[in-house]
Amino acid sequence: MAPSVSVAEYYAGKTLFITGATGFMGKVMVEKMLRSCPDVKKMYLLMRPKKGHSSKERLDDLLSFKIFDRLKAENPKIFDKLHVIPGDILSEDLGISDEDRRLIQNEAQVIFHCAACVRFDMFLRDAVKMNTVGTKKVLQLAEGVKNLEAFIHVSTSYCRCELPELEEKLYPSKHRPEHVMHCVSWMDDDLLTHLQPKIIEPQPNTYAYTKSLTEDLVSQYEGKFPIAIARPSIVAAAYKEPLPGWVDNLNGPTGLLVGAGKGVIRTMHCNDSYTADVVPVDVTVNACIILGYLTGLEQPKQINVVNVTQSEINPITWGQALDMGRVHVQEFPFTVCLWYPGGSPKSSRLAHQLALFFTHLLPAYLVDMLMFLMGKKTFMIKIQKRINYGLEVLQYYTTKEWFFRNDNFVALQHRISKSDNETFYTDMKDMDWSGYIRNYIRGAREYCCKEDPATLPAARRLQTQLYYLDKAVQIMVGLLVSYFIYYYFNMLYSVISS
Incomplete structure (x- = not known):
């Protein structure tokens, strides 16, 4: 049964803190929140400062993306709700000033931690600093938030690649996060390069390894404040909103699509009968927003894990x-x-x-x-x-196949009202793949390649x-x-x- 309070009503008057707001998912989340939850009080956005650029200029850079054009035309004053917090995931204490830290800890009620490095081939030290140490700093900040109702951590369904089936539960990492963070802090590059393959084994890359490590770190904060973990699979171009086919990077399948479309990529090691577990960015963001809403209302003591995946909902092969x-x-x-x-x-x-x-x-x-x-x-x-x-x-990822249990994800649509389901849609069973890929190619051409x-x-x-x-x-x-x-x-x- 759906709660008596709608999603938009829950977020009305709330103050949010979002990391990774300038990333692919972050941009879509900011736009969606402003458009579908217009009564949200404030959104504090952690943004890396740039030399010679003021906070307003950094915000203007974010809002220059085409996805914000509709809001600019319909309700330009809504952007007054956005406030830049100059800082950096890689800096000590997130590089946030004492004044801004007090501001967040006194006012924020919901935290969305979307910041992460999505490069698969990053050097282990850099991946640990970005994905694990960075998350630790956000968790330490969250510990001091007076009225924290929900902490949503965005992970990945490929956090345990050695498992053919991933359940919606926490898995202990191979190593203690504290031990790994300590090791990378003192080891020199040559030693760490030599040990890296053995350390990350059986994960295929540092991205998967540090995501698994970080989930273990997040689990240590269970019971301190309400936490939910969203595990999307391959996040791809928008399905419906903010613009069909919108994508702003050449990561993953988008790079393959553009490379093949330009005639540069003519072969690929891929089992074409395997399922491509692709989830549009707007569906992923909607799931995160609903998770924040349900976590905030229910205040669970245990961490809720949700695999935001296709699995057998509406499968498509490579x-x-x-x-x-x-x-x-x-x-x-x-x-x-x-x-x-x-x-x-x-x-x-x-x-x-x-x-x-x-x-x-x-x-x-x-x-x-x-x-x-x-x-x-x-x-x-x-x-x-x-x-x-x-x-x-x-x-x-194209020569192996996984099955992701996603009962919690499928249940999201049954835990909100019919009108909320129309606004914060997560059901993909009627998704037309041909139409989606058509918009994907058009979006990659127009938004990524600027054609x-x-x-x-x-x-x-x-x-x-x-x-x-x-x-x-x-x-x-x-x-x-x-x-x-x-x-x-x-x-x-x-x-x-x-």
């Missing part, structure tokens, strides 16, 4: 997603393309490595050789090495030209291979005959 992408990239081609989009995923690592050589590395060396002969600066080998490294990091929709006609003409060029090259290569086969077969036949 192969289906790629097939849809091939169709929709024809409608929204990129203005700057290296080649016609093509290629395919390879379930075999050997097949992928062969395709990588012939479709990535060999063309890169040929292009750079031509650039060198023309007296121009070479660039393709460097780009391809970066792309190949990125593919190596990501392929762990104006007015350039589409020219981009489509280029796409057509690249298609015929691609076919011509394929025919030429086919004829060349056929000629060599014919030539050597004749030679072999002559030798045998004589």
Whole structure:
């Protein structure tokens, strides 16, 4: 049964403290709160200070994103509720002044901790400082908040990659967080680099390891104040709000989508029959807002863990997603393309490595050789090495399959009213994947690559030209291979005959 107080009514008059407000999820959360909970009292946003930039300029930078245009037109005064707290997750005591610390501890009622480093390949010391030590500082700040009703920590469903099935419960980390934080504080780079693979084992990277470590750290504060942990899977472009397809970074699937659309990525080690557990950013943010609401109302003593995942709600495989992408990239081609989009995923690592050589590395060396002969600066080998490294990091997630228990996530929609479900939607069972991927490609083109929709006609003409060029090259290569086969077969036949 839904509580008598609606989500918007709960947040009315409340003061929030948000970390990671300038990140992908953070921006969407700030916009959603202002638009759907307009009576919220204040939002304190932790933002890293920039030399020569005032707090107002930092806030203006945040509000310059297109997702805030609707609010600017409808209710520009609502931005007065936003207050910048200059600080940094990496600094001592978050780099917050004594005055701002007192302000937060006297006024804040709900804390959303979204700040984290999402790079998979970060050096262990840096990942621990950002994800674990940073969270410890936010938890220490929260301990001093007088009227804290809810602390929402954003983790990841890939925090325990060695488990084929992840339940909605806390798992103890392999090491004590305090021990790891101490170790990275005194070890030199050479020693830590040598030990890193053994320390993070069985996790595939420092991101997953530090996320698991940080959850263990958060669990130590159980009972001190109401806590909930949100574990989203792969957070991707917006489904409906603030703009369909909105995305502001090239992380994860967005980078693959843009790289493939530009003809740069032509092979990928991926089992196309495996499920791609992708959750739109607006659904993820809605789940976090509902979690804050329910945690604040119920004041649980135990930590509530919610896996914000697709699982079996409305599954889509990597192969289906790629097939849809091939169709929709024809409608929204990129203005700057290296080649016609093509290629395919390879379930075999050997097949992928062969395709990588012939479709990535060999063309890169040929292009750079031509650039060198023309007296121009070479660039393709460097780009391809970066792309190949990125593919190596990501392929762990595209060649394995997990199942995430998400009963608590599915239950969220049944714990709020019908009208709240329309505003803070989390149900994905009727989501049209083809339409979503269409908007995703358009959003990546417009918001990430900054390509104006007015350039589409020219981009489509280029796409057509690249298609015929691609076919011509394929025919030429086919004829060349056929000629060599014919030539050597004749030679072999002559030798045998004589």
